[in-house]
Amino acid sequence: MAPPSVDDYLRLRQESGLSARTRQEAENGINGAWASAIVIHVESGDAVGMGRVLSDGGWYFHVIDMAVLPDHQRKGIGDAILAALLDRINAHAPNAYVNLLADPPGRRLYARHGFVESAPASIGMKRV
Template sequence: MTRELPQGYRLVEEPPPVEAYLALRRDSGLSPRTREQAVAALPGSWYACHVVHTDTGTAAGMGRVIGDGGWYFHVVDMAVLPDHQRRGLGDAVLTALLARIRQQAPPGAYVNLLADAPGRRLYARHGFVETAPASIGMALVQPSQSTQARKRS
């Protein structure tokens, strides 16, 4: 199952290049990451895709799945540049990610994500439901190296 992209866009079944990944995160409103983080993260994708605006060659949207390939699949890095939003790009990316999971994951796989407010309607249209109060998302945020260096000074 694939969603048709509007004219002028194409889906690429791999993560975006590092610089495009960093720009997509920053410019779409996701928390910025370092080049070092991106270089380590992108090859660790179980599956990833991005959308290219064919006129400019710009990576306009992306999404990745990380997981163990057997039981857990976590959708991450869903982002579309503001100038390209409301054209179905996020829907096409999520459709591609979920289609790959359906094709390759064993029955009973657990697919989850953390939904920021702007994406919640998209995720609900694809069958995601809130898990609270039975479970809630929690995070352990590691301090950055600069924070650790300041503490040692």
């Protein structure tokens, strides 16, 4: 599973409502994922969805960059992307610890795939 191009990555993030990234950030990071999935619209040839996984390759797996363009949402694309990433993780590490940070629009999708809130046992934190 190849990552999206830098242009597709930046466009998918922006148009789906994720935070903007710089071209340099995208160029530096796009090939650093353990796994990537991208959905290409057959008729137009355009990338309409993506997801990536960061990992140590052994036990820890972190789902990132889940994005589907608004005109293509609610058609099962997010489910297909997440299922493909989770299938790859399960084939490689059946007892993996898989986590993600869930913004409100994606929470129902993640719950359908077995994700639950980790609080209060643990909470997501970030450096500011």
